[in-house]
Amino acid sequence: MQHEPLRFEPGNLYSDQVGANGLSPSCLKALGPSLTTAHSAIHTRVASGELPFLRLHEDRATLERVLEAATAAQSRFDDLVVLGIGGSSLGGRALIAALGGAGLRVHFPDNLDPDRFGALIDGLDLDRTQWNAISKSGGTLETIAQLLVVREQAAARLGSYGALASRLVVTTDPNKGFLRRLARRDGLPSFEVPPGVGGRFSVFTPVGLYPAAAAGVDLEGVFRGMAWAAERLASPDPAENPALAAAGLLYSLDAEKGRPVIATVPYADSLRATAEWFAQLWAESLGKAGRGPVPVTAVGATDQHSQLQLWMEGPPNMVVAFIEVDRFERSMPIPPADLGDDPDVAWMVGHDMGHILRMEKRGTAEALTQAGRPNLTWRMPAVTPESLGAWMLITQAMTAYAGGLYGVDPFDQPGVEAGKVIARRLLSAR
Template sequence: MIELNYSNMMEEVIGANGMAVNMLEGMRGRVSGLHGQFSERTLKEFAFLDLPGKDTSEIRRIAQEVRNDSDAFLVLGIGGSALGPRAILEALSPLHNLKQGPKIFIYDNVDPGTMRHILSVVDLKRTTVNVISKSGSTAETAASFMVLWDRMKTIHGNNASKRFIATTDPVSGALRKLATEEGIRTLPVDPLIGGRYSVLTPVGLLLAEVAGIESQDLLSGADQVNNACSDEDLWKNPVYLFSILLYLMATEEKRGINVMIPYADSLKYLSEWFCQLWAESLGKNGSGMTPYPSVGTTDQHSQLQLWMEGPEDKVITFIRVNDYGKDITIPRVFEKYESMSYLSGHGLSALIKAEQESTELALAKKGKPNMTISIPAIDAYHIGQLFMFFEIATAFTGLLLNINPFNQPGVEEGKKYTYGMMGRKGFEDRKQEVEAARKKKTRWKV
């Protein structure tokens, strides 16, 4: 089970920068109200809570086809459609492409360099492409899909559609329509589930199964968190506590930057996934917090100086791993070098755990608020737990902030300029606006 240790958030432990117990007690009323909303599913977007009960047989069947007939599996998607799958892949099958099974590539950009490099190392004859888009009209995903479709047509002719899988809306949208017409295999994503809450749908689960990861384990972990975090009493509900502490730190203490630092290389993208979820859900109405991706011990040599002695604007969340699996012992060599020999005989896991605990304590001693989420091990079950933990926490925090954690109105404006520049009908005035701005700019060029 996930454990939350929040002692270093409290004034009793870290002094004046910490939270008082009565501040949290004062939230009881609001928590109770929001808890009711969750348990009664008052918003239709709470649908993400019910994902753990879904049947995965179709996902597993299609993944098996891919494993049988492909040497490469190329995901086209962006935002949550890429970060979720990537978080799963990096956490549960690190260095995947140097091992057995289909190599996996995730193309979440329109960078021609990356596309060239991917095309130079895969054999399209033995590649399956998974296009992930609710609507099909996301420009980046559409562009790369069109490129791959054309190339697959050249190679496979009328059989090209067999090299694709579309993960999309069950009924509407261009991609659904196109998949039906062309005979492309599909997997559905509930339209009520936004990209950043979609990791436990076919968006993430198909890649998991292709990589040899049990999707059912991910769902079981998520389900466990759903059940274990259903207590209305905030002192007994780690998800609510996590949310309330960050909410109060941001609103009462002006600590608007949340660092997420797992102590494991393989959780780097889980941290990035969390940051997308948190940023896009909560950054609205001039409010929101800035989630900051990090990884330990590495970033102790990068960000720690700033946390320790920089502005008082951060809260640090550690993710601690209790069991790193088969350990590697630091051998008895260089014994006469005192600055190295003290390490001999310890496991690497003892060192990484000691560093995590040391950093936690060093921060606490300086009065810097921090908390620690511990997981027993990095496996599908516990990664599933973390996904659900952070999804509930994000939605809950959004409601605390009185904002809708399920939309993203702020990204539409830029898209319209892009449509204009790419010649999409109806956006001609946008093109003119870009060109006008461009002329104005040049006078400032150095």
């Protein structure tokens, strides 16, 4: 790769920039043994095949199968509806929002709101619509409920229950669960969620790849970014591994400085869904045993006008993680027109909108730094498949490493199950 797709800039987390609220410049060295242990614990399991999520870029066979299926779908359908929720939806949505191309229109209803879901179905040509039911377990309540409604709608509008079979793709466990049984019974095309890959780590499995490919995302570029990131993740040295450095710094700011809240703030609208994807990854992986960091999402410059006051003068419990984009696809300079000589306008005339957005980010970062508020920056040269693939893999590794530092298992979610059990009991009490 000719240019680095991503840079990690943590300078404004240190005490020489933000004073007593920041970390000692030697904090990563002091944390060294813990970082080494956290890195080794994850990569030993990756090497054994127990945790394949950091090596998915090596799975060319799955990528080629996904691309082949997506090409076939593009020749037959206009729309794809993803029936999934949480990790079965957020990753694909993030890839498409940032990188979507000239493929199918992809919809992520992502909930059981009957008004929204019904309006979506009403507006679709069901003959020209494909459905992708995604559930790692094969029995997620929301996904199965959506699927049963769609099956009835297809029967009513297309003439038979069988009409859905040629328009449905299933992504689920390779061996068990309702969706796998349905796929076998009806001969449905299907993809597998690899064992050992949880939903929030599944964006680079067919869970995220198939919807993205159908939308026209350049997955070859995404895989190049993943490979670039994987080279850096192999190192146990935080000076060479940005995920390990970031995990150590964010953990230290929580443990030493009482800053458990991390606000992820991309200065690009196309990355809004990426920040939302990260929020699930961070919260569900680390919020356990009465502790854990708290993710917040925002978008610059929009949320300078809603959240910045809190960041600047609110409780000293937050770290702001910016994503800055050096170059946008479009150039939109501010024209002089007939108002360019007004002193309230003249200073911005001639600047490109993207440049203004970058300066707003830099101004916000500098203001936070001067106020003693720790902040870091992830810098992308542009929103490209390579940069997004690199960032998403690095933040997955960062989350896994942080689990070791916090002393929790980042790959389970025991707190989620109780609500599911109660909901099923309530629904069964007819």
